[in-house]
Amino acid sequence: MPKSFITPCRSALKTALIVAGMLSMSLACADPLKVCSDPDNMPFSKSEGSDKGLYIELAEMVGKRLGTSVEYVWWLSHNQRRAVRNTMDSCDAYFALPATADYKVRGAEKTHAFLDVGYAIVGPASFKLDALEDLKGKRVGVLHGSPPHVLLSSETGYEPRNYRTQEDIFAALAAGEVELAILWGPSAGFENQTTMNNRWKITPVAGQGLNGQIAVAVSKNKPELKEKINQALTDLQPEIKKLQHKYGFPQAVPVMLDAKASWLHTSNQVAGGAAPAGKAKVVVNPEQAKLSHAKADFTDLGPYMRKVADSEIENAKSNFNSRCSHCHGQNGASPQQERDLRKLKIRYADKWQEVAHTTITKGRPDLGMPTWGGTISEDDIQRIIQFLSTIQK
Ligand code: HEC
Numbered sequence: 001m002p003k004s005f006i007t008p009c010r011s012a013l014k015t016a017l018i019v020a021g022m023l024s025m026s027l028a029c030a031d032p033l034k035v036c037s038d039p040d041n042m043p044f045s046k047s048e049g050s051d052k053g054l055y056i057e058l059a060e061m062v063g064k065r066l067g068t069s070v071e072y073v074w075w076l077s078h079n080q081r082r083a084v085r086n087t088m089d090s091c092d093a094y095f096a097l098p099a100t101a102d103y104k105v106r107g108a109e110k111t112h113a114f115l116d117v118g119y120a121i122v123g124p125a126s127f128k129l130d131a132l133e134d135l136k137g138k139r140v141g142v143l144h145g146s147p148p149h150v151l152l153s154s155e156t157g158y159e160p161r162n163y164r165t166q167e168d169i170f171a172a173l174a175a176g177e178v179e180l181a182i183l184w185g186p187s188a189g190f191e192n193q194t195t196m197n198n199r200w201k202i203t204p205v206a207g208q209g210l211n212g213q214i215a216v217a218v219s220k221n222k223p224e225l226k227e228k229i230n231q232a233l234t235d236l237q238p239e240i241k242k243l244q245h246k247y248g249f250p251q252a253v254p255v256m257l258d259a260k261a262s263w264l265h266t267s268n269q270v271a272g273g274a275a276p277a278g279k280a281k282v283v284v285n286p287e288q289a290k291l292s293h294a295k296a297d298f299t300d301l302g303p304y305m306r307k308v309a310d311s312e313i314e315n316a317k318s319n320f321n322s323r324c325s326h327c328h329g330q331n332g333a334s335p336q337q338e339r340d341l342r343k344l345k346i347r348y349a350d351k352w353q354e355v356a357h358t359t360i361t362k363g364r365p366d367l368g369m370p371t372w373g374g375t376i377s378e379d380d381i382q383r384i385i386q387f388l389s390t391i392q393k
Contacts, residue, residue, distance in 0.1 A: 032071045035059045036091035039074035043190035043247035045095065047074050054243045055095035061239055065232040092219050093229060099215035108217040109226055112368060113326050114233040114240060118211025119148055120185035120250045121203045122173065127180065129203045132257045141169040141181035147209035148182035151257065166191065185250045193248030206254035213326060227365060234370040237323055313390060316383035332391050345392040356385050
């Protein structure tokens with residue numbers, strides 16, 4: 001008997017033998033998915049308790065999609081890179097790691113990025129942040145040696161105050177010792193939600209070292225697994241959003257603090273892994289301002305298009321930005337040539353909509369573009385193409 005018949009779905013097997021016959025069952029009953037994760041890293045993962053964290057709940061959902069159960073190998077990740085190196089031998093997938101190209105793990109490849117994370121400003125509800133300057137002259141609590149500490153100390157006019165732990169910083173905030181704090185967004189959001197009744201306003205920020213993306217590392221010994229997990233992560237995007245909400249992750253669009261490296265830029269590099277980190281120069285997003293006023297060009301309707309209202313285009317745009325922007329940039333304006341969706345018309349002339357439709361529906365899996373047919377409805381795909389027509393150069 002093949003190994004896959006033994007565990008983990010013995011009881012299901014019985015029924016299935018009767019109902020569907022053995023062949024189909026051998027497809028559904030795979031070996032368990034062995035997932036490595038940190039046993040004590042909330043809100044990401046935890047080995048005990050009822051709320052297991054975003055990674056673990058996600059791993060369970062991925063397992064389900066793959067038709068297999070999940071087994072955990074718990075590994076403290078104080079020294080993450082080393083932990084992963086040692087660990088990848090004993091697991092199929094590691095939930096989860098920085099998606100940056102320079103963050104390589106021996107014995108593993110990475111899926112595409114599925115989660116944005118970063119630092120966040122914690123302050124009173126009345127505080128509004130538009131730019132770094134808004135922190136000038138304010139007492140700002142930072143973790144000693146953290147990127148926000150480095151950033152504030154390297155510029156003049158700022159008053160970072162150092163603390164050792166997030167707990168100390170929250171206490172300093174409550175005592176009025178500091179007016180604001182810059183903390184790791186997910187853990188500050190989680191703490192604020194679970195123990196402080198959302199007393200503080202949390203505003204995510206972006207910039208060099210301040211934000212990035214997360215991917216799953218997949219063992220090289222299981223080459224077929226990477227694409228399957230990729231597809232599952234794509235399909236599970238709405239669920240991932242819900243988990244972020246459940247665990248208090250800040251979800252607003254981050255405010256750019258460090259103009260040396262834009263959010264747009266960072267997110268494309270890390271998702272794609274193609275561009276070397278920190279190379280290209282950044283323009284802080286003139287496209288965005290332009291786009292908010294952009295109207296659909298109805299003279300440009302191809303065979304795949306139907307006329308849609310401006311409000312539908314707005315919806316399509318936010319759909320695009322929630323599903324596609326981590327690879328294609330906010331509003332499709334990726335600095336990476338082959339991902340810049342503003343150039344479809346230049347590239348394919350009057351065939352561009354057809355190419356876009358085929359590419360979105362069927363994907364280019366070997367090149368890193370997921371398949372969306374089945375995940376996004378035909379109508380919504382057409383609306384996204386309508387939105388894309390508003391950004392063509
Ligand atoms: C995981 C990353 C990723 C996500 C998410 C993603 N794409 Fe892509 N997409 C790519 C890559 C990489 C390419 C370029 C493939 C190549 O080199 O041919 C691409 C190519 C495309 C192209 C063709 C570009 C061209 O010039 O040939 C279109 C259109 C497109 N994507 C639309 C979308 C839309 C719409 C979404 C969201 C529903 C989306 N993509 C989500 C990675 C992604």
